[in-house]
Amino acid sequence: MDEDAGSMKRIINCGAGAVVTKSIGLKPRDGYANPTVIELEHGILNAIGLSNPGIKNFENEIKTLKKSDITIFGSIFGSNTKEFVELAKKMQKYGVDALELNMSCPHAKGYGLEIGSDPKMVKEITANIKKSVNIPVFVKISPNLMNIVEIAKSAEKGNADGIVAINSVKAMKIDLELETPVLSNKTGGYSGKAIKPIGVRCVYDISKNINIPIIGCGGITTGEDALEYIMAGASAVQIGSAIYYRGIDIFKKISEEIKQWMKQHGYNNISQIVGVSHK
Amino acid sequence: MNYPKVTKIIKTIEENPDVKTLFFKYPQKIKPGQFFMIWIPNVDEIPMSVSYIQDDIKGITFKRVGDATKKLFKLKKDDKIGIRGPYGKNFKITGKNILFVGGGTGIATLGPIVEEATKKGIKSTIIIGAKNKKEIFFEKRFKKYGAKVYISTDDGSKGYKGLATDLAEELLNENKYSSILTCGPEKMMKKLLELSKKIPFQASLERYMKCGFGICGQCCIGEGIRVCEDGPIFDGKTLKKIKDFGVYKRDSAGRKIKL
Numbered sequence: 001m002d003e004d005a006g007s008m009k010r011i012i013n014c015g016a017g018a019v020v021t022k023s024i025g026l027k028p029r030d031g032y033a034n035p036t037v038i039e040l041e042h043g044i045l046n047a048i049g050l051s052n053p054g055i056k057n058f059e060n061e062i063k064t065l066k067k068s069d070i071t072i073f074g075s076i077f078g079s080n081t082k083e084f085v086e087l088a089k090k091m092q093k094y095g096v097d098a099l100e101l102n103m104s105c106p107h108a109k110g111y112g113l114e115i116g117s118d119p120k121m122v123k124e125i126t127a128n129i130k131k132s133v134n135i136p137v138f139v140k141i142s143p144n145l146m147n148i149v150e151i152a153k154s155a156e157k158g159n160a161d162g163i164v165a166i167n168s169v170k171a172m173k174i175d176l177e178l179e180t181p182v183l184s185n186k187t188g189g190y191s192g193k194a195i196k197p198i199g200v201r202c203v204y205d206i207s208k209n210i211n212i213p214i215i216g217c218g219g220i221t222t223g224e225d226a227l228e229y230i231m232a233g234a235s236a237v238q239i240g241s242a243i244y245y246r247g248i249d250i251f252k253k254i255s256e257e258i259k260q261w262m263k264q265h266g267y268n269n270i271s272q273i274v275g276v277s278h279k
Numbered sequence: 280m281n282y283p284k285v286t287k288i289i290k291t292i293e294e295n296p297d298v299k300t301l302f303f304k305y306p307q308k309i310k311p312g313q314f315f316m317i318w319i320p321n322v323d324e325i326p327m328s329v330s331y332i333q334d335d336i337k338g339i340t341f342k343r344v345g346d347a348t349k350k351l352f353k354l355k356k357d358d359k360i361g362i363r364g365p366y367g368k369n370f371k372i373t374g375k376n377i378l379f380v381g382g383g384t385g386i387a388t389l390g391p392i393v394e395e396a397t398k399k400g401i402k403s404t405i406i407i408g409a410k411n412k413k414e415i416f417f418e419k420r421f422k423k424y425g426a427k428v429y430i431s432t433d434d435g436s437k438g439y440k441g442l443a444t445d446l447a448e449e450l451l452n453e454n455k456y457s458s459i460l461t462c463g464p465e466k467m468m469k470k471l472l473e474l475s476k477k478i479p480f481q482a483s484l485e486r487y488m489k490c491g492f493g494i495c496g497q498c499c500i501g502e503g504i505r506v507c508e509d510g511p512i513f514d515g516k517t518l519k520k521i522k523d524f525g526v527y528k529r530d531s532a533g534r535k536i537k538l
Contacts, residue, residue, distance in 0.1 A: 001503065003496035003533050010503025022496075028532040034316075034324035037490035038363075039281035048489065053533040177285035178320050178359060244494045248503075 001243060005064035008072070015252030018071035020238060021058070023102040025077050025111075026087060028054035033184040038173065043192030043219070044241045045173055047107040047185035050077060055090050062094040073138065077102040079110045081128050088129045088137075098135050101126065103151075104142035104167030106189040113142045113167075119154040126158025136161035138215065141206075143198050144170045152206040162213040164238065165206055166199045169218075192241040195219045200232050207233025207275055221245050223257020233275040281492050283318040283361025288354055289336070294416035298384065299352050300330060300340040305362050309337060310369035311392035312483055312512045316491045318361030319354075323347035326488045326507070328388035328462070329365070340387035340416070366491045368512045372396055373479050374457020378450065379405040379426075380471055382443050382463020386417050388483045389462055397424035404450065405429070408443025408463060412436040444470040451475075465538050469525030472515055480515030484524075487531055497533070500524065 001007045008019040031051025038045050052058070055076075065072055074096035076087040088099055103122055105112025115121050122139065129137055139155035141148060143166040152163050168189025173182045181187070199218025207214055216234030220226050221242040229237050242250050258270070267273060290302040309315070309329050317339060318324040325347045331338030343352040354360065370392040377396055381389045386407055396403045403426040409415045410433045421428045430438030431446040439446045444467055450456075451474055459475050461468050462483035472480055486498035486506040493508030500506060501521035518524050527535045 001494065001496040001499070001505075003499060004529070006501055007496045007499040007503035007505075022533070028534055030531045033322070034489060035283065035318055036324075037495055038283070039492070041280075044490075044494070046490075046495075048495070051532050057534055173282075175283070175285060175361070178361075180320060182283065182318075182361075184323075241494060244490075244492055248493070 001248070005061040008065055009068055009070065010248065011251065012068070012070050014249045015255055016239075017236075018073060018097070019065075020073040020100055021062075021075050021096075022052055023050055023075040023077045023105065024052045024055050024058050024087065024091075025050060026055055026083055028052065028057065035182055035184060038182055039244070040173055040190075042194035043190050044244065045171055045183065045188045045190050046168070047183045047188030049185060050105055050108045050111060055087055059090075059094050062091070062096060066095040072096045073098045073100045075100040075102055075140070077105060077108075077111050079115070081125050084125045085128050085132050088133050092133045092135050096135065098138060098161075099129065099133065100138045100140050100164055101129065102140055102167075104140050106142060106144055106168055106170045107185055107187060113144060116142055116151060117145055119147070119150050122151055123154040123158040126155050126160045130159040138162040138164050140164035140167055142167045143195070143202050143218070148202055149205050149209045152210050156210045156212050160212060162215060162235075163206055163210065164215040164217065165202045166195070166218045169195050169198055191218065193219050193221055193245070196225055196228070200228050203229055203234050204232040204277065208278060220254070221250075223254050223261055226254055226258055227261060227273065230270065230273050231275070231277040233278065235271075235274050281363055281490070283316070283324070283363045285359050285361050288356055288358050288360065290356060291354070294340060295413060297414070298340060298342045298416050300338050301351070301354065301360075302331065302336055302338045303360065303362065304335055305337045306335045307365065309365035311395055312370035312388065313365040313367050314511060315339065315362050315364035316366065316488070317351070318363070319347050319350050320359070320361065322350045324361070326366070326485070326491060328483065328511070330387040330390040332391045332394075340384070340390065342384045364491065366507055367510055370460055370481055370483070370512050372399065372401060374401075376402040376455065376457045377404070378447070378454075378456040378459045379403060380408065380443055380447050380459065380461040380463065380467075381405065382408040382461075382467045383410075383414070385461070385463030385483070389460065390417055390420065392460060393421055393426055394424055397426055403427065404454070404456070406431060406443050406446055406450070408446075408467065410434065443467060444474065447471060448474055451478075465525045472518055475515060480518070481512055482515075482518060484511050484513060486528055497529070497531075
């Protein structure tokens, strides 16, 4: 639900504090043939392939959205520093409030994780974008890394304003009857309930090693899930797949559940809970 | 579970030279107007309305137009396809005298609801709109149910010469219908919505889809209205508020394309 202005507006009306756009590249991209999204026992498997209308066509969506005074994170992906910087400048010009650098898409050749697994690239791209724009820059990183802490540190060294963790987990599904992978791209990224413990661990480890804020995500379906991420060190959370599990008004439900829990446990400000599990 | 169940085709029918119906076993209940995601292995997965509901056996009816439907058209008995669903909202029967308007392959979607309405003893009038007489299908099927069938063709090769909406306008002037149910080209449905005035109206919409279960946003129209989950059947009141209706759709990249 991040494709166009209308759907992002609906998400805000359903209680979200901000929206992250679809990841946008320089040129329009069709993405992969279907099947691109399927549900498995404990999560959702996708390989959309970074389909997007291209930055030029996206200008109108941002401008439409900004009329309603909505906080927008413009998500961008490029294959090198130059592309990233160009996209970042354009997003800022169109009016987004912050940037999210997609350095973690697990299923697009030459983009996403292929950039985000190289600490030097992460630092260089982040630093160059920071020099080119004055809005906050967040780097979304992947759990499919042995050196996730090092990658997060590289983003911090590049002056990132924050980290977003995690993107989907590399995964695949084979159909027994047809003896073939179901996704047209064969492999994809797993999201939803199953990946929550993976995300919580990543946020915990990153949070121990950096001093910039973290936005936690991966499998958050309830207020308690969100609180777990917050206790691991996240200052905010993102929700996507759980729209399927609990409906589009999940944002209101989760906020309410967090408030309830805080009330029951004597907290009046969520910042009191951020990173509380690091004792 | 939104995962394709692989099943064998048990029968195929050629409805006309370019339109085919495939039957397969899929015991899950589906209502008229709802749709399946049909997986054609190694080619594509596409949304398709149910066109026949016969207990455990379900059918889909389609025209060969793109890669997916061309491949689907070639499939024979015992070939395997993947099915997931049903998805979306269904048509609802209101009143005792319904006008159905189907344009092109939109006729396929109306099959099961015309069947249900006539079985319930509801007076059913249906307009089958096509470019020419070769493209018509389901005429016999609807007559067998006892529906009153009108045909319109753009070239006049059969029935009324002109657009289905022109014929509908004439029928609406002469008769009192309790509701209008339609599926076909969006421009046709938009015109029909204007003609419907205060008569309850339901239309089945089509958009490029990926997930089919309301998370990806690919098929959204208006202010985040998901054709897969909030539709594909929409009432007239909702459609009047959607500026995109009859104006544009989006391709797989998310670019706007004029209808």
